[in-house]
Amino acid sequence: MEAITAESLTILYDGKPAVEGVDFTLEDSETLLLLGPNGAGKTTLLKAIACFHRDYTGRLEVFGKPPCEAKELIGYVPQSHSLNERVPLTALEVVAMGGVYRRGFVHFKLPPETMEKAREVLGFVGLAEVGDRLFSELSGGQKQRVLLARALMSDPKLLLLDEPLSALDPSARAEVASVLAKIKRERLVTMVITTHDINPLIEVGDRIMLLNRRLIAFGRPEDVLQDPIIKSVYGPLARVIPVEGKLFCITGDVHLHRHGGGGR
Numbered sequence: 666m667e668a669i670t671a672e673s674l675t676i677l678y679d680g681k682p683a684v685e686g687v688d689f690t691l692e693d694s695e696t697l698l699l700l701g702p703n704g705a706g707k708t709t710l711l712k713a714i715a716c717f718h719r720d721y722t723g724r725l726e727v728f729g730k731p732p733c734e735a736k737e738l739i740g741y742v743p744q745s746h747s748l749n750e751r752v753p754l755t756a757l758e759v760v761a762m763g764g765v766y767r768r769g770f771v772h773f774k775l776p777p778e779t780m781e782k783a784r785e786v787l788g789f790v791g792l793a794e795v796g797d798r799l800f801s802e803l804s805g806g807q808k809q810r811v812l813l814a815r816a817l818m819s820d821p822k823l824l825l826l827d828e829p830l831s832a833l834d835p836s837a838r839a840e841v842a843s844v845l846a847k848i849k850r851e852r853l854v855t856m857v858i859t860t861h862d863i864n865p866l867i868e869v870g871d872r873i874m875l876l877n878r879r880l881i882a883f884g885r886p887e888d889v890l891q892d893p894i895i896k897s898v899y900g901p902l903a904r905v906i907p908v909e910g911k912l913f914c915i916t917g918d919v920h921l922h923r924h925g926g927g928g929r
């Protein structure tokens with residue numbers, strides 16, 4: 666089954682297109698790496714798929730429905746979490762909140778079955794031992810894994826992740842990338858992951874989209890990660906080199922933190 670279908674998709678802010686004329690299909694259980702420079706429209710596309718941004722023309726469907734009718738199936742991990750870190754929530758409470766928001770309200774006392782599931786999901790992301798620690802005191806990589814666990818609480822069929830590796834040091838990046846690989850292996854979930862640097866994620870990507878307001882390329886990694894395609898967006902110094910049987914993509918691109926919010 667098709668998880669996401671876009672046809673002639675143009676996404677607008679104040680009547681002006683930020684993403685223009687995009688066509689693609691992502692099948693159920695595939696992982697899409699969405700690559701592009703600052704301002705390319707990656708977050709905009711993710712928000713349209715999540716039904717957070719509704720001003721678009723063309724066709725956009727999530728599991729055969731308009732995104733706003735498929736919200737129950739979607740988990741979203743934004744670039745910057747909106748948690749107030751001065752509120753002393755434990756890691757376990759943050760995860761458990763993912764199981765109650767969906768019902769449209771937050772309980773003061775979380776039901777035991779929700780807490781039990783939160784413990785199981787926290788274990789899944791390799792953080793069973795930090796459940797009672799304050800979220801605010803965790804490392805950036807641990808926080809990101811807690812936020813992934815929170816998104817998994819609703820058993821989404823489609824998980825949308827906006828720059829899950831940005832602002833992390835290389836070892837935390839590797840930790841989070843390995844949790845994403847585990848989600849892909851064990852959870853039968855479709856994922857769309859935006860990133861400026863696909864190298865740590867290359868092994869989870871079934872499809873790669875290169876976006877620069879328009880769709881530059883979409884397809885299997887080996888078809889998209891070609892020198893002429895990468896150079897057309899990132900300039901003549903960009904290139905793709907095979908390293909030990911894997912493709913390594915040098916774009917010179919860095920993520921500018923326009924969205925504020927450190928602490929990830």
Ligand SMILES: Nc1ncnc2c1ncn2[C@@H]1O[C@H](COP(=O)(O)OP(=O)(O)OP(=O)(O)O)[C@@H](O)[C@H]1O
Pocket residue numbers: 678679683701702703704705706707708709710920921923
């Ligand atoms: N709320 C908004 N109102 C108006 N324009 C916006 C809004 N959000 C984004 N844009 C514009 O839409 C374009 C695409 O932005 P978007 O954040 O989707 O790009 P991006 O590829 O995710 O960039 P980055 O990698 O820097 O996060 C940019 O020109 C941006 O300025």
